[in-house]
Amino acid sequence: MKILEHIGRYFMMLGLVLKKRTKTSVMRRLIINDINDLILGSLGIVAFLSFFVGGVVSIQTALNIDSPLIPKNIVGFATRQSVLLEFAPTFMSIIMAGKVGSFITSSIGTMRVTEQIDALEVMGVNSINYLIFPKIIAMLFYPFVITIAMFLGIFGGWMATIYAGFSSSSDFIDGIQLDFNSFHITYAYVKTLVFSFILATIPSYHGYYMKGGALEVGKASTVSFVWTSIVIIVVNYIITQLLLA
Amino acid sequence: MIEIKSLYKSFGEVEILKGISTTFEKGKTNLIIGQSGSGKTVLLKCLLGLLIPNKGEIMYDNMSHTVMNTQEKTNLRREMGMVFQGSALFDSMTVLENVMFPLQMFTTQNKAEIKERAETVIERVKLKDANQKLPSEISGGMQKRVAIARAIVMNPKYLFCDEPNSGLDPKTAIVIDNLIHELTKEYEITTVINSHDMNSVMEIGEKILFLKNGVKAWEGSNKDIFKTENKAVTDFVYSSELFKKVRALYQ
Numbered sequence A: 001m002k003i004l005e006h007i008g009r010y011f012m013m014l015g016l017v018l019k020k021r022t023k024t025s026v027m028r029r030l031i032i033n034d035i036n037d038l039i040l041g042s043l044g045i046v047a048f049l050s051f052f053v054g055g056v057v058s059i060q061t062a063l064n065i066d067s068p069l070i071p072k073n074i075v076g077f078a079t080r081q082s083v084l085l086e087f088a089p090t091f092m093s094i095i096m097a098g099k100v101g102s103f104i105t106s107s108i109g110t111m112r113v114t115e116q117i118d119a120l121e122v123m124g125v126n127s128i129n130y131l132i133f134p135k136i137i138a139m140l141f142y143p144f145v146i147t148i149a150m151f152l153g154i155f156g157g158w159m160a161t162i163y164a165g166f167s168s169s170s171d172f173i174d175g176i177q178l179d180f181n182s183f184h185i186t187y188a189y190v191k192t193l194v195f196s197f198i199l200a201t202i203p204s205y206h207g208y209y210m211k212g213g214a215l216e217v218g219k220a221s222t223v224s225f226v227w228t229s230i231v232i233i234v235v236n237y238i239i240t241q242l243l244l245a
Numbered sequence B: 001m002i003e004i005k006s007l008y009k010s011f012g013e014v015e016i017l018k019g020i021s022t023t024f025e026k027g028k029t030n031l032i033i034g035q036s037g038s039g040k041t042v043l044l045k046c047l048l049g050l051l052i053p054n055k056g057e058i059m060y061d062n063m064s065h066t067v068m069n070t071q072e073k074t075n076l077r078r079e080m081g082m083v084f085q086g087s088a089l090f091d092s093m094t095v096l097e098n099v100m101f102p103l104q105m106f107t108t109q110n111k112a113e114i115k116e117r118a119e120t121v122i123e124r125v126k127l128k129d130a131n132q133k134l135p136s137e138i139s140g141g142m143q144k145r146v147a148i149a150r151a152i153v154m155n156p157k158y159l160f161c162d163e164p165n166s167g168l169d170p171k172t173a174i175v176i177d178n179l180i181h182e183l184t185k186e187y188e189i190t191t192v193i194n195s196h197d198m199n200s201v202m203e204i205g206e207k208i209l210f211l212k213n214g215v216k217a218w219e220g221s222n223k224d225i226f227k228t229e230n231k232a233v234t235d236f237v238y239s240s241e242l243f244k245k246v247r248a249l250y251q
Helices: A002-017 A024-063 A074-113 A116-123 A127-164 A169-177 A183-208 A214-243 B040-048 B070-077 B095-106 B111-124 B140-152 B170-187 B198-204 B231-237 B241-250
Strands: B002-011 B014-024 B029-033 B055-060 B080-083 B158-162 B190-194 B207-212 B215-220
Touching (some): A024 A074, A024 A127, A024 B095, A074 A116, A074 A169, A116 A127, A127 A169, B002 B040, B014 B040, B014 B055, B040 B158, B040 B190, B080 B140, B111 B140, B140 B170, B158 B170, B170 B190, B170 B198, B207 B231, B215 B231
Parallel strands (some): B029 B207, B080 B158
Antiparallel strands (some): B002 B014, B002 B055, B207 B215
8 A cells, every 4th residue: 555655646746847837047057957967977887887797798698609600790799789778778777776866865855854845845946846857857868878888888898809809890890780670779768768757756756755864865765776676677678568579 | 914713733643733823923023932742843834834734724914824826825935934943055055045046036136136135135144254155164053044044035024933043052042033033123024933942032032822732821922921820831931940040039
């Protein structure tokens, strides 16, 4: 029953996001701040993880190909498919649930415990619009982060393959181009956009409705990470079933 | 002026406010006092519109909150200033930005006019040098002054303060009390302060509402409070050794 209450309150919160809007000039500044915190602030960790995970994927693939009948370009092919279809959009989003999600929950949660949200409400500001709407808009730039993750993941795979001597550069590039289906890119970006909305709203919900003090802010961040991850995994399954099956 | 008529508020089965009726007059410093758990904060939140009462009525200058439409309630909110117990300053903004915030949100003034008004108010609370500092870089007393400046920057009709001098040393607490009292007179505001500080009661309590277990146990002024025979009030007032000595001196 508790979970139904949370789901109901989450959708009621979404209903309030567009009501009684904040002045455009103020909102513009909030969006820019959130793009800086949520998008630009994530580029470093995304680049680092993508590069090395792409490398590991290609090494693992190469090490598991024993048969001489399997062409060498399969390493590039497997790296491309893993990175484009799952690693960049889905697993990077789960990592972002920890990075961006925790930031959102703890920053809104701290505002709750220090009565800053009450202060906004008393002034007549729709605090849900003021706090959550700019995060949803900022997260529309999230596909840009995932594009970088895709590029660096494949680039990391290429570097690892070449420098470890598992296959030649031309084999790897040939593999990247093998059986390319542009709908896979559409699928990846559709997922990314849905995940960006989940990444902005579920952590916001957990921060906004938290009760208690500093300890509860920490707990809310953890709960928010768990639920954001679960929802991403479930939604990933549904989108995959709908678009690829 | 704020008039409260038979106000009831419950949370589930627990009844917090039980038929409170009183009047808070314009240009006066009104104090709500009582022990922790007596319903002071719930009453203040009802006055602010953060909680909806189960029964009863709150009249703001003869306009009942219960019959106001959404726009009227929004307009009323903009006539209210609030000083929170922990100041509730936006910690990502400087002192000046905190005070400018309500003006930026709700007025059509240009940036220069907003800045000028905010600086005037900051100067009024004697904080000019702290304009560019973040709330984390200033003392608790200074934070309270910024909170007061932010609360009055829109020229409110009603000023609400939730324990404005909690966590402050006695000297700073008196400065804050006096500042609120001066501003109440200067701008003719209806000020309602939630407090359990007897120094505030003695210094600025022009009207005092004493709550006990959600019921109005007594009301009067700071002059009357030492004369009353009401047991609930005397137990509260003379719970400290200092006030017992003051009473002995009077007697």
